[in-house]
Amino acid sequence: MIPETNMETDKKSLRDEALAYHAEGRPGKIEVIPTKPYSTQKDLSLAYSPGVAEPCLEIEKNPDNAYKYTDKGNLVAVISNGTAVLGLGDIGAQAGKPVMEGKGLLFKTFADIDVFDIEVDTKDTEKFIETVKNISVTFGGINLEDIKAPECFVIEERLKEELSIPVMHDDQHGTAIISAAALLNALEITGKKIGKVKVVVNGAGAAAVSCAKLYIALGVEPKNMVMCDSKGVLSVRRKDLNPTKARFATSRDVNTLEEAVKGADVFLGLSVADVLTSEMVQSMAKNPIVFALANPNPEIRYEVAHAARPDIIFATGRSDYPNQVNNVLGFPYIFRGALDVRATKINEEMKIAAVRALAELTKEPVPDMVAAAYNDNNITFGREYLIPKALDPRLITRISMAVAKAAIESGVARKTITDWDAYSQELENRMGRDDKLMRSIRSMARTATPRRLVFSEGDSLNTIKAAIHLLSDGIATPILIGSRSKIHALLDEHKLSLDDKYILDFRSDEEEPRRQRYATLLYSKMSRKGINHAEALKYMMQRDWFTLMMVASGDADTSLLGFGHSYIQSLEPVRQVFSLQPSNRLATMQIVTTKRGPMFFADTAVIPSPSAEDLAEIALMAAKTVRRFGIEPVIAMLSYSNFGTDEEPLALKVTKAVEILHNQYPELLVEGEMKADIALDRESRVHLYPFNKLGDREVNTFIFPNLSAANISYKLVEMLGGAEINGPILMGLSRANVHLVSETASVRTLINLGMIAAAEATPAK
Ligand SMILES: NC(=O)C1=CN([C@@H]2O[C@H](COP(=O)(O)OP(=O)(O)OC[C@H]3O[C@@H](n4cnc5c(N)ncnc54)[C@H](OP(=O)(O)O)[C@@H]3O)[C@@H](O)[C@H]2O)C=CC1
Ligand SMILES: CC(=O)C(=O)O
Ligand SMILES: [Mg+2]
Numbered sequence: 191m192i193p194e195t196n197m198e199t200d201k202k203s204l205r206d207e208a209l210a211y212h213a214e215g216r217p218g219k220i221e222v223i224p225t226k227p228y229s230t231q232k233d234l235s236l237a238y239s240p241g242v243a244e245p246c247l248e249i250e251k252n253p254d255n256a257y258k259y260t261d262k263g264n265l266v267a268v269i270s271n272g273t274a275v276l277g278l279g280d281i282g283a284q285a286g287k288p289v290m291e292g293k294g295l296l297f298k299t300f301a302d303i304d305v306f307d308i309e310v311d312t313k314d315t316e317k318f319i320e321t322v323k324n325i326s327v328t329f330g331g332i333n334l335e336d337i338k339a340p341e342c343f344v345i346e347e348r349l350k351e352e353l354s355i356p357v358m359h360d361d362q363h364g365t366a367i368i369s370a371a372a373l374l375n376a377l378e379i380t381g382k383k384i385g386k387v388k389v390v391v392n393g394a395g396a397a398a399v400s401c402a403k404l405y406i407a408l409g410v411e412p413k414n415m416v417m418c419d420s421k422g423v424l425s426v427r428r429k430d431l432n433p434t435k436a437r438f439a440t441s442r443d444v445n446t447l448e449e450a451v452k453g454a455d456v457f458l459g460l461s462v463a464d465v466l467t468s469e470m471v472q473s474m475a476k477n478p479i480v481f482a483l484a485n486p487n488p489e490i491r492y493e494v495a496h497a498a499r500p501d502i503i504f505a506t507g508r509s510d511y512p513n514q515v516n517n518v519l520g521f522p523y524i525f526r527g528a529l530d531v532r533a534t535k536i537n538e539e540m541k542i543a544a545v546r547a548l549a550e551l552t553k554e555p556v557p558d559m560v561a562a563a564y565n566d567n568n569i570t571f572g573r574e575y576l577i578p579k580a581l582d583p584r585l586i587t588r589i590s591m592a593v594a595k596a597a598i599e600s601g602v603a604r605k606t607i608t609d610w611d612a613y614s615q616e617l618e619n620r621m622g623r624d625d626k627l628m629r630s631i632r633s634m635a636r637t638a639t640p641r642r643l644v645f646s647e648g649d650s651l652n653t654i655k656a657a658i659h660l661l662s663d664g665i666a667t668p669i670l671i672g673s674r675s676k677i678h679a680l681l682d683e684h685k686l687s688l689d690d691k692y693i694l695d696f697r698s699d700e701e702e703p704r705r706q707r708y709a710t711l712l713y714s715k716m717s718r719k720g721i722n723h724a725e726a727l728k729y730m731m732q733r734d735w736f737t738l739m740m741v742a743s744g745d746a747d748t749s750l751l752g753f754g755h756s757y758i759q760s761l762e763p764v765r766q767v768f769s770l771q772p773s774n775r776l777a778t779m780q781i782v783t784t785k786r787g788p789m790f791f792a793d794t795a796v797i798p799s800p801s802a803e804d805l806a807e808i809a810l811m812a813a814k815t816v817r818r819f820g821i822e823p824v825i826a827m828l829s830y831s832n833f834g835t836d837e838e839p840l841a842l843k844v845t846k847a848v849e850i851l852h853n854q855y856p857e858l859l860v861e862g863e864m865k866a867d868i869a870l871d872r873e874s875r876v877h878l879y880p881f882n883k884l885g886d887r888e889v890n891t892f893i894f895p896n897l898s899a900a901n902i903s904y905k906l907v908e909m910l911g912g913a914e915i916n917g918p919i920l921m922g923l924s925r926a927n928v929h930l931v932s933e934t935a936s937v938r939t940l941i942n943l944g945m946i947a948a949a950e951a952t953p954a955k
Contacts, residue, residue, distance in 0.1 A: 212288060219291045220298070220305070225261075256327070257532070261304060266331045266525055268293045269308045271318055274338035274361070274396060276485040277462050283309035286336055293335060293360070293521070301522035301586055302620035303529065305333075315341050319348050326353050330529050333521060334359040339395035340434050356528040356536045362400030364517030364524070367541050369458065369481055369505075370404045371548035372515045372577040376456075376503045379573060380477040384409035388454045388475070392447055392489060393461035394419035394435050401458060402438060404541070416440045416450040420461075423450050448473075455479060459489030466490040471498040483507045483515055503573050512574040519578065520544060523586055527593030530613070531603035536593075543596035547588045551578050555655040555686070557938055570684045586617050627781065627788040628916065628942060630820060635665045635948035642745075643948055645940075646737040647752035647933055648672035648693065651680050656940035658688055666948040668692050669746055671733050696736045705730040708739035715742075716766060734760070738767045741927050748926075748951035750943060752933040757795045757918070760930055769924045773807045778918035779815055780904050781946075784911065790816050790823070790891040794900045795918050795930075802846035809851055809860055809893045811921040816891055818950065824884055825891040826869035827851075827862025828899070833879055834863075844895050852883075859884055866892075866903075916942040919950070926950040 212218065227233045235241050245259035257263040272286035290307035297303040306328070310321050322332060322345075332355065334346055346359040358364070377384055389410055391398050394417050406412055417424045417438040423446065424431055426439045444450045447465065451457055452473045459466060459482040466489040471480060480495055480502055482488035488506040495504050505513035524544055528536050556569045560582050569575050578585060591614060597603040607613050615629065635641070643660065645653045648670025654677060657668035670677055670688075674695040681688060695701065709727040712735070716726065729735040733752075740746045753760035761776060770776065777793035792812040797804050809825055816823040827848050831841040844863035851860045861884045868875050872886040894900035907913040916939070920929050929947050931940060 219288075220294045220307075253327075257330075262328065263330045263529060263532070264302070265304045265306065265329050266297060266333050266529075267308050267322075267325070267329045268297070268305050268333045268335050269310060269322055270335040271310050271312060271337055273313060273336070273341070275336045277487070280338065283311040290335060293333065296518050297333075297522050297525070300518070300580075301526040301590070303522060303525055313341075315344055319345055319352075322349055323352060326355060329355060330532075331356040331525050332358070333525065334361075336361060337396065339399060340432050342396045343399070343434055350535055354534045356525065356533050358521070358524065358536045359396060359400075360517050360521045361396045363404075363536070363541055364520040365397040365460065365483070365515075366400040366404040367520045367524070367544045368517055368548065368577065369401050369483065369515050370408055370545045371552070372481065372505055372513065373405065373456065373479070374408070374545070374549045375552055375571070375576045376479045376505075379571075379576070380479065380503065382455055382477070382479075385411055387414060387456055387479075389415045389456040389458065390447070390450045390454045391415065391417040391438075392457065392459045392465060393417075393484075394424060394438065395460065397460040397483070398458070399434055399438070401460065404545070405458075407538070407542070408545070412438075416442065416444060416454075418447050418450060418461075422446050457481065457489075459483055461489060463487035463489065464491075466495075468494050468498040471495055471502065474499070477501050477503065479503045481505045481515055485516075503576065505576060509580060513576045514580060515577060516580070518580050519548065519585065520589070523589035524593050526586065526617070527590035528597060530590065530605075531594045531597045531607060532605040533594075533597040533602045534604060535602050537597075537600055537602055539596040539600040540593045540602075543592040544589050547592035548578060548585075551582070551584060551588050552576065554584075555659060555937065557583065568684075570686070572685055583621065586621055587614050590617055627783065627819060627821070628945065631949045632663075632665065632945050634819075635945050636663070639953070640664055640667045641747040641948040641951045641953065642667045642669060643944055643951075644669040644671060644694075644737050644740050644746040644749045645752075645944075646671050646733045646749065649676040649680070650752075650933070651684065652935065652937045652940055653750075654680055654686060654688065655684075655937045656944055657692065658686060659937070659941050660944045660948070661688070661692070665945055668944075669694050669740070671696050671737055671740075674698065694740075696733060697731055704745075705736070708736065708743060711743055712739055712767070719766070735763055738763055738928065742767050747953050748947045749928050750931050750940065750947060751928055752935075753930045754933055757930055758798075761796065764920075764923070764928050764930075768928065771811075771922055771924050773810070773922065775804060775807050775811070776920065776922040777808045777811055778920055779812050780915050780917035781919070782904055782907055783914040783916065784907065786888075788821070788890065791900055791904050792891070792893055792921070793897060794894075794904055795897070798897045800896060802843045802850060805844065805847035805893060805895070806850040806854075809847070809858075809891075810855070812891050812893065813858060813860075815919060815921055821890060823859065823891045824887045824889050825858065825860035825893060826864055826866075826884075826889045827860060827893050828866055828869060829863035829895055830865065832864050832868055833882075840895055847893075859887065862893075863895075916946065919943075919946055925952060927952075 226237055228237055248255045248259060268290045270286050270290050272283040273280045275281050275286040275289055287309050294305035294307050297305045310318055312318055337345060342359050349357045391402050423444050424435050424439045426441045431439060448470055451470045453475050455475045456479045462484050478499055482490050485507045492511045495502055505515040507516045508514060553571045560579050561567050561569055564579060594607055598606055643666035645657060647653050649672025657670055660666040661668055670693050674693050677693050709723060709730050712726040713723045737749050737751055741749045776796050778795040779790050779792040780794045782789045782791055790812055793808045813823040827844050829841050829844045841863055848862045851858055861882050869889045875882055876886045904915055908915045929943055931943050
């Protein structure tokens with residue numbers, strides 16, 4: 191348990207930090223940024239008078255044109271009167287503004303939706319409704335926030351009826367959707383049946399009522415639910431209940447929360463801090479599910495709850511503990527989906543679709559960037575991971591697509607989507623994660639008969655996760671080389687599932703015939719290189735040799751071979767087993783995904799000090815590989831000098847490589863020697879070197895003068911420039927069926943290289 195004194199210090203430092211965060215620089219958290227040019231007189235005459243009159247008149251003729259000429263379709267109002275701000279209660283409209291700005295920040299960062307936060311200073315329901323109605327034409331959607339019950343119910347119902355844009359009270363439905371997804375997963379983990387569980391809901395306000403309704407819609411029996419407000423259990427004996435509360439009144443003989451939670455399976459808190467005691471949690475049924483969702487402080491603290499019951503499944507609304515059940519997982523993506531199909535409302539079908547999408551997503555392996563963001567390599571479906579993490583980049587595609595589909599199917603969409611792949615890409619583009627090249631490589635890899643891809647490091651967790659992904663995505667049929675028992679232990683520990691047929695325990699007795707066969711093949715290749723059959727058989731106990739022979743024998747189409755400390759040394763067995771292209775060189779290329787699109791860097795791993803001839807061959811191999819990905823290579827031969835400005839051997843070597851290429855491959859778009867800035871700055875290149883063969887084309891392929899320069903450069907752009915690196919792609923084999931990958935590679939690297947390997951491979955005969 192955290193000692194009280196530490197808690198006080200933590201509270202104070204959080205307070206200081208939070209106040210400084212909001213006050214520093216431009217006060218607050220959001221600003222408005224123009225999206226059109228505005229620097230010239232011409233720009234201003236279009237943006238404002240006189241040009242602006244034209245879109246005005248078009249909208250006057252047809253109001254739908256507002257979606258065409260204004261930001262309406264991507265603009266949501268976050269509107270509050272400050273009567274139920276977090277769990278702080280009725281602190282007034284203006285005091286709630288930091289929360290509303292915060293919602294704006296979340297809408298923008300998670301779903302690229304622009305927001306105006308609007309604080310309406312009235313508690314009069316009618317006046318509030320009228321205000322929202324009067325300003326609603328500005329917006330594509332209305333997110334009601336932190337408005338207390340029961341007024342919030344009337345407000346939302348009326349606005350839904352009277353407006354034809356989506357209106358959602360986030361505290362009600364956002365919370366209901368997220369907590370329902372967490373509940374479904376918690377029930378699955380504990381093996382409890384939704385129709386049987388006893389549920390206590392503490393709080394009878396906006397969030398609690400809406401959650402209770404959704405739980406019932408999903409299968410909780412109303413007779414198994416007890417709800418409490420600030421005065422205790424809502425019972426049929428109470429005379430002070432409004433109609434909303436009366437709907438949940440129980441006839442059971444319980445009056446206090448303490449009595450109600452005895453033997454309960456689920457506690458859902460949407461009330462105030464610290465109302466659930468350790469003793470109450472101890473009195474709950476086996477494997478109690480406790481969602482203490484009051485913000486900023488939950489109904490019971492994490493440490494206290496866990497100390498009370500080791501078998502607890504526990505969630506809060508906070509980001510600093512596992513299982514954050516917070517509506518941030520919902521509202522950005524729900525509105526994104528609704529806006530994209532111009533839905534007239536957010537209906538039950540759309541909400542349930544979001545619940546299912548969230549619950550399902552939790553069961554998939556998390557991307558590495560999520561593990562990195564939370565500094566936790568062990569995020570797998572289970573007690574501590576009931577619901578996706580807020581920083582999971584897959585949320586936008588999964589939830590928004592599910593919501594948009596449900597809107598179309600349930601008939602509330604005014605725009606339809608037919609190309610779902612394109613929509614998925616559009617969603618990723620919004621978040622700056624566009625990676626068309628990897629997408630197209632993925633499509634190339636997804637053939638009718640997925641390539642058999644053998645992993646030499648099959649008993650590492652990252653490889654197992656990557657293999658499961660590639661299999662389920664239809665990209666490859668994985669073969670995991672490794673100890674069967676170790677792989678099973680990892681699968682069990684991380685609650686992953688993979689059929690046994692994808693595991694090959696290469697050292698086991700049952701694989702002896704296969705080892706013999708591969709040894710005979712290796713012997714036939716290497717008998718004149720000093721290897722006898724007995725030695726070849728010994729090699730088959732080594733995973734890299736075994737893997738290579740699997741490909742060489744045709745039992746697999748392609749492979750990812752793990753390497754330890756040296757890429758160059760690990761290439762030796764590859765050179766022994768496979769034939770090379772006539773140039774007789776191997777080299778590697780990295781795909782470097784930058785904000786300017788994909789770029790290709792070579793050679794990043796094999797030839798330390800290439801000659802002019804080597805450089806010309808590296809450029810040719812790179813050109814061939816880039817073309818295979820459907821991109822026309824435009825090649826810069828890089829140096830520290832430009833077109834003969836220096837006569838040092840290092841510069842002259844590159845000049846000579848360019849000469850070779852110009853003489854022997856006149857059709858190839860290659861130039862140099864040139865510095866990196868001239869390669870990237872088209873204008874200067876054309877201006878300063880008008881004779882250059884590339885003209886003003888965008889360079890996409892960079893051949894470095896030596897291995898150090900290439901290797902250092904791609905790591906710098908990765909670490910400093912935020913580029914994503916995919917590779918290394920091994921070039922120069924007569925059949926591209928081996929790629930080497932670091933034994934410590936991340937799941938994402940393995941998936942992407944697996945995809946490249948599968949796309950490049952030709953099936954073994
Ligand atoms: N994690 C998440 O995503 C979300 C969390 N929340 C949290 O849920 C809480 C409620 O929010 P919201 O529904 O919008 O607010 P409301 O004002 O609409 O409802 C508050 C409810 O809490 C009840 N309550 C107050 N004190 C107690 C108590 N001691 N015991 C039992 N019930 C009590 C009130 O009872 P009465 O009716 O008698 O006044 C009321 O029913 C807040 O803490 C909020 O931060 C809300 C939305 C999302
Ligand atoms: C999360 C949220 O919306 C609330 O606590 O009110
Ligand atoms: Mg709220």
